Amino acid sequence: MMKVIRAKFHGIRVTSADLNYHGSITLDPEQCALAGIYPMEFVEIWNKNSGARISTYVIFGQPGSRCCILNGAAARTCQLGDEVIIASADYIKGPEELYTLKPRILTFLPDNQIDQVLYYDVFQSEQRPYDFRIMDADKHTVESCHTWPNVNVAAIRAELSAKGWSETDIDTFVASHFSL
Numbered sequence: 001m002m003k004v005i006r007a008k009f010h011g012i013r014v015t016s017a018d019l020n021y022h023g024s025i026t027l028d029p030e031q032c033a034l035a036g037i038y039p040m041e042f043v044e045i046w047n048k049n050s051g052a053r054i055s056t057y058v059i060f061g062q063p064g065s066r067c068c069i070l071n072g073a074a075a076r077t078c079q080l081g082d083e084v085i086i087a088s089a090d091y092i093k094g095p096e097e098l099y100t101l102k103p104r105i106l107t108f109l110p111d112n113q114i115d116q117v118l119y120y121d122v123f124q125s126e127q128r129p130y131d132f133r134i135m136d137a138d139k140h141t142v143e144s145c146h147t148w149p150n151v152n153v154a155a156i157r158a159e160l161s162a163k164g165w166s167e168t169d170i171d172t173f174v175a176s177h178f179s180l
Contacts, residue, residue, distance in 0.1 A: 004098070005120065006090040007035040008105045009068075011048070012112055014082045016069040023072030025086070029060040034117060035104045037088050045074070046085040052077040066112035095130060098122040104137060110169065 009031070025045060027037065037043065037058055045054050056074050061067040068086075070078050078084065092098070105118040117137040125131035160170045 001091045001093065002095065003089050004092055004101060005087055005103045006101075007037050007088040007103055009035060009037075009084075009086040010105055010107045011083050012068045012086065012106075012108045013110065014070060014078045014080055014084060015067050015112065016080065017075035017078055018069060018071045019073075019075040021071035021075075023074065024057050024059045025074060026059050026061040026067055026069035026071060027086070028063065028065050028067050028112075030063050031066070031106060031114060032058065032060065034114070035088075035106050037086070041088060044087045044089070045070070045077075046087070047078055047082050048084065049079070049082040050077065068112065098130060099124075105134070 009027075012031075025043065029039075032038070039060050040057050042055060042057050045052075045056065047053070054074055054077050056070075056072075059071075061069065068084065092101070099122055102119040102121065105116075105120065106114050107116040107118065109115045118134050119137050121133050121135050123131050123133070157170050157174065160173060161167075165173070
């Protein structure tokens with residue numbers, strides 16, 4: 001058995017922390033549905049700001065709220081505005097099943113609006129039997145692949161600048177979304 005990624009929120013920001021709650025992480029059910037994350041499902045949470053890593057279960061908050069609320073003991077692992085990665089896992093029998101998996105990955109803007117819907121794709125290439133790429137979930141084409149070197153980072157930076165983003169926010173976004 002292999003443990004593999006099934007769904008992921010990448011770079012969602014903590015909107016609140018409630019130490020006096022029974023426990024869990026509260027997420028927007030509309031965003032969860034898009035990624036395939038379910039209520040009461042256990043997820044791993046990795047805090048990009050502090051490095052803290054925890055495991056807890058998901059409960060749903062208000063639809064459309066873009067919330068990311070760490071509750072109970074988990075509230076001690078974060079600060080308001082921290083960027084976290086939330087990952088859901090599954091088990092497969094062996095690597096041959098990797099070809100059929102298409103884990104959905106949501107990336108987020110600073111206000112927790114969904115930026116991109118991606119999926120991971122394992123495929124057989126000329127170089128290796130198990131190669132990897134990140135694909136745009138809407139386009140499903142190799143040309144839309146988001147793994148380096150297929151990403152035009154200069155164009156992305158220009159687009160974010162045109163939207164009024166600061167250089168610091170652009171640098172943070174590029175560093176968190178693309179490994180150059």
